[in-house]
Amino acid sequence: MGQKQSATEEPEEIDEGAVLVAKVEDFKTSKKLRTTVNDREIVVFHHLGKHHALDLRCYHSGGPLHLGEIEDIDGRACVICPWHKFKIVLESGEGLYQGVDPREPKRTKKWFSKGVKQRTHKVTVRNGGVYVTLSDTSTMWCDSDTYAKEKFIDQPCPDPVA
Numbered sequence: 176m177g178q179k180q181s182a183t184e185e186p187e188e189i190d191e192g193a194v195l196v197a198k199v200e201d202f203k204t205s206k207k208l209r210t211t212v213n214d215r216e217i218v219v220f221h222h223l224g225k226h227h228a229l230d231l232r233c234y235h236s237g238g239p240l241h242l243g244e245i246e247d248i249d250g251r252a253c254v255i256c257p258w259h260k261f262k263i264v265l266e267s268g269e270g271l272y273q274g275v276d277p278r279e280p281k282r283t284k285k286w287f288s289k290g291v292k293q294r295t296h297k298v299t300v301r302n303g304g305v306y307v308t309l310s311d312t313s314t315m316w317c318d319s320d321t322y323a324k325e326k327f328i329d330q331p332c333p334d335p336v337a
Contacts, residue, residue, distance in 0.1 A: 189299050193306035200303070202226075209241040212307050215323050217296060219305065220245065220265055222252050227265040228296035228307045229254070232322035234270065235261045235292075249286040268293035268317065293319045 196210045202221035209218050209231060216231035218241040233240055238258030246253055246262075248271055253262045262271040270289035275282045294317040297308040312320060 189301055189306055190297065190308040193297075193299055193308045195304050196307050197305040198303055199300060199305060201305070206245070207241050208305075210307075212296075212309055215309060217307060217309075218254075219298065219307065220254065222265060226298040226300060226305055227252075228298045229263065229265070229268060230294045230296075230317070230319040230323050232319060233258065233261055233263070233293070234318035234321070235259055237322040240293075263293045266295070267291060268295040268319075291315075291317060293317060294323065 194212045196212065196217075196219060197208050201208060206221045207218055209216070211217070217228050218231045219226055219228045222245050229240060231240055232238065233256040235256065236258060238256040238261070240254050240256060240263070242257045243254045244257075245265070246255055248262055248264075251271075252265045253271060254265060255262055263269070264271060268291045270292035271286050272289060273284050273286055275284055276287075279285075294310055294312070296310050299306040299308065
């Protein structure tokens, strides 16, 4: 008998706005997929048995997150933007930074949240299909909305002006 899927991976029904973006088997060779849903560029990651969808372009400067690596940071799976190394939590879209809490006498570096910076989208897996439902952009602004519908050429980040 097969392994039981979690409730988030095998829901009973699919949202009305859900769009089929891939098959589960498409993630066997590559753990990420770049796609467009209703004119919005997104990336879908498959990490540790779970799918996550985020806006494709980093909230900071439009970096291509589908080229980023996944790392565990302080117990949370994050994509690292390949342009400026910004850390984004896959589950929530929070931006993370490392700093020193001035109230701590030891002044050891800790990870802090900048809040939600990257828009995440709902992923539903059903009958071998991976579906994405875009989040409602009318209820909350995310910094990544700035780059969500713009088309960029995939090239290295330009050097800063000297």
